[in-house]
Amino acid sequence: MNFDERLRHEVMAETPDASGVVSAVRAQIERDGQRRLWLQIAAAVMLTAGAGAAWQATRPTHPRLLEAAARDHRVEVVENKPRRWKLDVPAMQPLMAQYHVGWNDVQALLPVGFVLEKAKECRIGGQPTLHMVFSDGNRALSVYVRASGEDMKVEQVSVQDADVAAFHRGKLSGIVVAANAPGLCAEAVRRLTSL
Amino acid sequence: MGNQQSQFEALIIPHAPALLRFARRLSGSATVAEDLVQDALLRAWRSVDTVRNHANPKAWVFRILLNTWYSEGRRRSARPVEAPLAEAARVGQASPGDTSEMMQALGRLPEEQRSVLLLTVVEGFTGQEVAGMLDIPAGTVMSRVSRARAAMRASLSEEAAGEQKKAGVGLP
Numbered sequence: 001m002n003f004d005e006r007l008r009h010e011v012m013a014e015t016p017d018a019s020g021v022v023s024a025v026r027a028q029i030e031r032d033g034q035r036r037l038w039l040q041i042a043a044a045v046m047l048t049a050g051a052g053a054a055w056q057a058t059r060p061t062h063p064r065l066l067e068a069a070a071r072d073h074r075v076e077v078v079e080n081k082p083r084r085w086k087l088d089v090p091a092m093q094p095l096m097a098q099y100h101v102g103w104n105d106v107q108a109l110l111p112v113g114f115v116l117e118k119a120k121e122c123r124i125g126g127q128p129t130l131h132m133v134f135s136d137g138n139r140a141l142s143v144y145v146r147a148s149g150e151d152m153k154v155e156q157v158s159v160q161d162a163d164v165a166a167f168h169r170g171k172l173s174g175i176v177v178a179a180n181a182p183g184l185c186a187e188a189v190r191r192l193t194s195l
Numbered sequence: 196m197g198n199q200q201s202q203f204e205a206l207i208i209p210h211a212p213a214l215l216r217f218a219r220r221l222s223g224s225a226t227v228a229e230d231l232v233q234d235a236l237l238r239a240w241r242s243v244d245t246v247r248n249h250a251n252p253k254a255w256v257f258r259i260l261l262n263t264w265y266s267e268g269r270r271r272s273a274r275p276v277e278a279p280l281a282e283a284a285r286v287g288q289a290s291p292g293d294t295s296e297m298m299q300a301l302g303r304l305p306e307e308q309r310s311v312l313l314l315t316v317v318e319g320f321t322g323q324e325v326a327g328m329l330d331i332p333a334g335t336v337m338s339r340v341s342r343a344r345a346a347m348r349a350s351l352s353e354e355a356a357g358e359q360k361k362a363g364v365g366l367p
Contacts, residue, residue, distance in 0.1 A: 011301075016216050021233050025237060
């Protein structure tokens, strides 16, 4: 037997038991697979939660309230259905005071060229609401002030041909609606929130 | 996962005993060898998809084991001295008598000579395959093998001479 054969024969005579190592490797692979599976599940959950949050962030906070205001504006302002409006300032002021709306507030939020045309109390979403209508002769803007003073997220949506926006500023919170008047609603909300 | 698992089981796992045998001779410790083979197999598992690009899966996984051994060299050198080769011999069921002389001579070789000798003579890899595993020229592999053989022969001769001398001293 030459040197190489002898060396090979003697080393190969060692028969190390690799089963323990192989078992440990298989167990580790199993654990890695389960961890990967859990990571995939966690990623899917986070993705779903993220998509949900994104949807939540983009959907209106008060969709029914905004729709109700748009509907009210269409009926009472656009279609001008008969309602008992207060048309002069002395009659309007006590009503506005109930909603913490001062005359200075009204002057400040008026878009350029607009005047306060009329006001009345109504119910939007089942709650007492001050409805003021501003007009420049061609376009009309409804401002609904909520008695509850609830904290409303500033957001704007379109309901049919109307732009509807919620606003919140100090004690005042409510909804602005303008139909067939591009940009008017946004401008009013800008003025309201910068008061 | 299924395909990965089946490739791993079919192409890699059968070489586990050879890897462990080689790792024990390389490291001189049964414990270190088991850790080393486990790490190497897990690394092989993570890239088993690429094994089909290699003509010799055994050479591929041995290269992974050597890379693991050398990449962990710094960490290893910082550890306390590992269990001695005697442990490996005990666990490895080394043959008695002249077999242990051979194994002791092998253990006395420098690591770079011991590894190429084991890879070529015992595991049957070509000089080219070993060169690929160690990232050295094939000529360097062959010269290391020659030096390893010469060193072992010299070591065994010295051992035999010593035994004869001892036997001579004992005569009346």
